[in-house]
Amino acid sequence: MHRYDPARQKLAFGLAFLAGAVDATGFVVAGGYFTSFMSGNTTRLGVELSTDPALALVPLALIGAFLGGVVSGALVRRHAGDGLSKRVLLALVAALLGLAAGALATGWAPGFLGLAAFAMGVSNNVFSRDGEVTVGVTYMTGALVRFGQGLAARIGGQKLPATRGCGLLWCALAAGAVVGGALCLHDPRIAALTAWLLALVLFGFALRIEGASR
Template sequence: MHRYDPARQRLALGLAALAGLVDATGFVVAGGYFTSFMSGNTTRMGVELVHSPALALAPLALIAAFLAGVTGGAMVGRRFAGRHKRVLLGLVALLLTGGAGLLVAGLPVLFLGLAAMAMGLANNVFVRDGEVTVGVTYMTGALVRFGQGIAGRLAGAPLESTRGYGLLWSALALGAAVGGGLCLIAPLWAAGLAAFAALALWGLAFAVER
């Protein structure tokens, strides 16, 4: 995070908030599965393989959709180097808008698949030399860096490389809280906000890459 200029940091925070919003919506719609937190889906899949093998298909399908998004996003990023942020976020917005439409049509399973794929794509927005530099849908690493930063400050030796990760985690938590709150009204509200937010981030990506 610390290596990016303020505009790119704002884009990363926006993406983390979007991931929290989409994940909370997916969690409610899927009844306890995730659209961006694949560690949680992997744990659920492992447990269900032992206890109820048929139920393991749900997290496995979400993992497959997410992986397809990551793979496709990486290929798109290579193809559109230099303007990959706007292209990827355009695709994310398209998938989330289509997913919201499918949710309206009473097709929650397809919504979940498109949402997971969109989150896989989003993880390719911040990439350098083919490697992800800021993971915007998973926060374990961000919390580790945040904790290391706290320890450094307490020891009187601040670590510049840990700056911004607490905010990144907070953005995801805020997005999840907003998504959870909207789902109390109707998951469609949260899905619609996610589509709108993705469109706004697409516009921000144009400004950043310009």
Template structure:
């Protein structure tokens, strides 16, 4: 991945962290992008308090639906798939911001989880996700492997993975800060962020 796309990926990971922090604080500790955490909460609920399984189950289903919609948008858009995917993300975030403004909590969470699912179709290679933007376990594994090779004396690319993780963390800090101080405005900021990223995607070289 070239330098421009690396910076682009970091900015998108920061956006994902921003939205996930807002969602987490709005959904009683559930996640709109981290489905491993929701799966664990689903399992705990199924084992201890079945009615509480509805929320994580719905969020997981919404995330998968978002991934599916994003993948379809990418397939239809061809070489401009980044633009198509990010336009879809922006639309979902605009819906979420509007739903929050009129007090529709469930519709807000639906827009957030659809957006985060769709976002993971931004970087594809042979139809598969090349860079996960809303989850960092893979990035941290690659970071650790790169550090091991560096310690062993072999030059390794570990810094991009550290920066990707740092981007998500920084976005989450900003999202939590604004959710606490600007609850009705932070999702409009997230939607504007997605639109800016879509505009940046237009300037990136077209992909085959």
């Protein structure tokens, strides 16, 4: 996070917020599965393979959709180049979440879950360098570890610049999950629509960032 300018850091926080909102919506719709937290789905997969193999198809399908999004996003980024990649990837994320919201509005929950997981996979390519993710926007274990290491360093009277922003990134995802969960109390379709609108806002922000850097 510390390597990026304030505008790009804000974009990362926005993406983490979006991931939290989408994940909370997917959790409610799927009854305990995730659209961005693949560690949780992997645990569910392992448990269900041991207890009820038929149920393992759900987390397996979500993991497959997410992985497909990661691969597709990486290919799109490579083709678009660094100067246009963020706007192109976020346009794709917004389009996918729009389709996902439409699927849920028509009552097709599996379509929403698959499209949302695919979109979250794509989003992890927005911040990458040399083919590797520099900021994971849908998973926060690493961010929490770095945040904890930063706290330990401060307690010891040192500073670790690489840990700056990690705590805020986690907070952004948690806040998104709170908002997504709260909206689902009214109607998951409203939560899905809100996520799509937020993705459009982030796409517009990416247009502004990449336009200013040219």
